[in-house]
Structure formats: C-alpha cells, structure tokens
Amino acid sequence: MPNRIYLDHAATTPVHPRVWEAMQPYLTQFFGNPSSIHGFGRDSRKAMEQARERIAGFMGADPAQLVFTSGGTEADNMALIGVAMANRERGKHIITSQIEHHAVLHACEHLEQIGFDVTYLPVDQTGMVHLEQVQEAVRPDTILVSIMYGNNEVGTIQPIVEIGQFLQERGIYFHTDAVQAFGVLPIDVAALPVDLLSVSAHKINGPKGVGALYMKRNVNFIPYLLGGNQERKRRGGTENVAGIVGFGEAVKVTQEEMGERVKKYLQLRQTMLQVWQEDSIRHQLNGHPERFLPHILNVSFPEVDTETMLLNLDLVGIAAASGSACTSGSLELSHVLTAMCLEQPIAESAVRFSFGITNTLEEVREAAKKTGEIVKRLGRSK
Numbered sequence: 001m002p003n004r005i006y007l008d009h010a011a012t013t014p015v016h017p018r019v020w021e022a023m024q025p026y027l028t029q030f031f032g033n034p035s036s037i038h039g040f041g042r043d044s045r046k047a048m049e050q051a052r053e054r055i056a057g058f059m060g061a062d063p064a065q066l067v068f069t070s071g072g073t074e075a076d077n078m079a080l081i082g083v084a085m086a087n088r089e090r091g092k093h094i095i096t097s098q099i100e101h102h103a104v105l106h107a108c109e110h111l112e113q114i115g116f117d118v119t120y121l122p123v124d125q126t127g128m129v130h131l132e133q134v135q136e137a138v139r140p141d142t143i144l145v146s147i148m149y150g151n152n153e154v155g156t157i158q159p160i161v162e163i164g165q166f167l168q169e170r171g172i173y174f175h176t177d178a179v180q181a182f183g184v185l186p187i188d189v190a191a192l193p194v195d196l197l198s199v200s201a202h203k204i205n206g207p208k209g210v211g212a213l214y215m216k217r218n219v220n221f222i223p224y225l226l227g228g229n230q231e232r233k234r235r236g237g238t239e240n241v242a243g244i245v246g247f248g249e250a251v252k253v254t255q256e257e258m259g260e261r262v263k264k265y266l267q268l269r270q271t272m273l274q275v276w277q278e279d280s281i282r283h284q285l286n287g288h289p290e291r292f293l294p295h296i297l298n299v300s301f302p303e304v305d306t307e308t309m310l311l312n313l314d315l316v317g318i319a320a321a322s323g324s325a326c327t328s329g330s331l332e333l334s335h336v337l338t339a340m341c342l343e344q345p346i347a348e349s350a351v352r353f354s355f356g357i358t359n360t361l362e363e364v365r366e367a368a369k370k371t372g373e374i375v376k377r378l379g380r381s382k
C-alpha cells in the first residue's frame with residue numbers, strides 16, 4: 001500500500017493530539033456526572049463549562065446560549081423540530097433549500113409528515129440560494145427558515161446575512177447549519193441575523209459524537225430530547241463530558257491556527273487546479289467561483305464518472321468523495337448537484353476533495369497528478 005492521502009475532511013477529520021490529550025482525564029480520572037453535587041460532579045461540570053465558554057466565545061455567543069448535542073445532526077434536528085413544534089399555533093410553514101444536509105432535509109420531511117408545510121428553495125448553477133426566492137416563498141404562516149452557511153458538497157457560501165436581515169424584520173426564526181463554515185470562516189453570532197446555528201466537533205479535529213446548537217435567548221423552543229434537566233432544560237441526557245472537553249480544545253487550536261489554515265487550503269486548492277491545467281486534464285470547477293469554503297474543492301472530470309474515479313483513486317490510496325458521506329456508497333446522484341441543474345456529464349463525474357490541517361502541498365500535488373493519470377488512462381471523449 002502506498003502512503004495514503006486523505007482528502008475527505010468534509011466527511012470527518014482526525015482528532016488533534018492536543019484534543020486527545022485534553023480528553024483523556026475526563027474518561028478516567030474525572031468521570032463524575034456533571035449534574036452531581038459532589039466533588040466528582042463539580043470537576044466534570046467545571047471542565048464542561050470551560051469548554052462551553054471557549055466554544056461560545058469563538059462564535060461571539062454567550063455560554064448560556066449553547067446547547068451541547070450529539071453532533072451536527074442532532075443540532076439540526078433539534079433546531080427544526082424544536083422550533084416548529086413550539087410555534088405550530090403561529091403557523092405551519094417552513095422554508096429551506098434543496099441543497100441542505102440530510103440532517104435538515106430529512107427533519108423537514110418528518111415535519112411534513114406530521115402536518116407542516118415545507119418549501120424547498122432551488123439554487124442557481126453555482127449552488128447559491130437567492131434572497132428573492134426567500135422573499136417570494138415567505139407566507140403569513142411562515143415560522144422558520146433554515147439555510148446552511150456553507151455547503152458541504154460544493155462549498156458555496158450562502159447569503160445568510162441578507163436572508164437573515166429580511167427574516168428578522170418579519171419576526172421569522174432563522175436557523176443556519178454552520179457545520180462546514182465553523183473553523184474556516186469567522187462567525188460572530190452577535191453580529192449575524194440568525195436565531196439558531198449548528199456546529200459539530202468532528203469536522204474541526206474534535207471527537208465524533210459531539211456538537212452544539214447556538215440559540216438566541218428569546219427563541220420559542222421546546223426540547224427535542226426529553227429527559228433530565230441538563231442543558232438548562234433544553235436537552236435531556238448526561239452530557240458527553242470528555243467529548244465536550246475535546247470540542248473545547250479543538251476550538252482552541254482552531255482559534256490559534258485559523259488564519260494560517262485558510263491560507264494553506266487556498267494554496268492547496270490552487271495547486272491541484274494548476275496541475276490539471278498544466279497537464280491539460282479536462283475539468284470543470286463546481287460551485288461558486290468566489291464565494292466558496294476554502295477547504296472544499298468540487299471538480300468534474302467529464303470523461304470519467306464519479307464512481308470509477310473514486311474507486312481508482314482509492315486503489316492508489318487517495319481518499320476523496322462524491323459529496324456527502326451519507327450518499328456515497330449509493331449510485332444515486334447527489335441532491336446538491338441535481339439541484340444545481342448541471343449538465344449530465346458534469347453532474348455524473350463530480351469529485352469532492354476536501355482539505356485538512358495535516359495535508360501538504362506535496363500530497364495534493366501527487367493526488368492531482370494521479371487524478372490526471374486516471375483521466376488519461378480511462379477517459380473517453382463524451
């Protein structure tokens with residue numbers, strides 16, 4: 001096996017050594033239940049609250065506005081279902097987009113099944129939702145809008161400020177899934193017109209199974225996970241203390257390195273595109289040419305279909321993806337590319353490379369070279 005090259009960081013990232021180190025004592029030595037009144041409990045609670053402060057601080061929130069969850073999926077579910085159920089007397093209409101993560105889309109489908117009305121907004125060919133579409137879709141009974149910050153498949157950054165401002169004036173709740181944007185774009189919820197925002201630890205070198213939902217103070221919300229009075233009665237269940245401590249440390253490292261990381265990702269991206277350019281490999285960039293998440297590069301090689309490309313990349317030790325981790329493994333075309341209305345050969349040959357903190361220029365150059373070789377070897381003119 002040659003040295004493997006991991007270019008699928010939008011699916012998940014490795015735990016940073018500092019994160020692992022920070023977590024360990026909270027699995028063994030400090031194992032108390034943070035709800036317990038004794039010293040063991042207090043030790044856990046203290047560490048958890050420090051992490052909460054750190055994560056809240058990184059996004060300009062008050063610590064009390066963060067609810068810890070089991071990840072981005074639960075944060076999205078909690079936002080949509082918690083707000084919809086609490087406001088169902090006010091209205092039954094929800095607006096989202098066709099390019100959301102399945103954690104949002106499937107929660108919306110569930111809400112439809114129990115009597116809500118959902119509008120799924122289209123996007124343009126760059127994967128962008130437009131404010132005008134939101135304005136046209138809004139009805140007197142619209143209670144909630146959910147539009148992601150940055151897309152996980154093609155990287156397009158959505159106009160959430162414009163959309164949020166419009167909704168704020170109308171008193172409609174606005175949720176954004178910021179799982180991919182968190183850690184690569186500066187986020188300040190105090191300045192953003194959003195009421196709820198989801199994040200996840202394992203996309204920023206934290207552990208899997210922990211995330212958070214930021215919630216403005218006056219949001220009318222009912223708990224989604226019922227149990228004890230944890231998380232100020234907003235989410236039942238003993239908190240994942242070690243995971244939360246790890247999340248806090250991952251945010252700390254990200255905070256220190258964010259500027260450098262973004263610069264590096266842009267360089268890695270440029271390097272790959274340059275290799276294909278120089279080697280005359282036919283390719284087309286998917287997503288928006290300027291408003292994109294720096295760590296996501298989605299490209300089509302119209303001469304080789306996605307499946308063939310991914311299998312051949314894997315054979316030479318290169319891990320890339322077709323889009324969301326949940327859709328890979330099935331032959332179905334990604335819902336994001338479908339919504340973008342790309343020409344069939346483009347949509348059917350899209351590959352997502354996503355960068356992380358350990359990737360090097362040499363690695364991505366090699367990956368780009370090998371991708372080009374596959375195109376040359378298997379490519380047939382379509």
Ligand SMILES: *Cc1c(COP(=O)(O)O)cnc(C)c1O
Pocket residue numbers: 010011070071072073074076101103148151152177178179180200201202203209210211
């Ligand atoms: C990964 C991801 C999620 C799901 O987060 P988990 O922590 O894996 O549940 C939600 N939304 C987006 C945009 C993601 O990339």
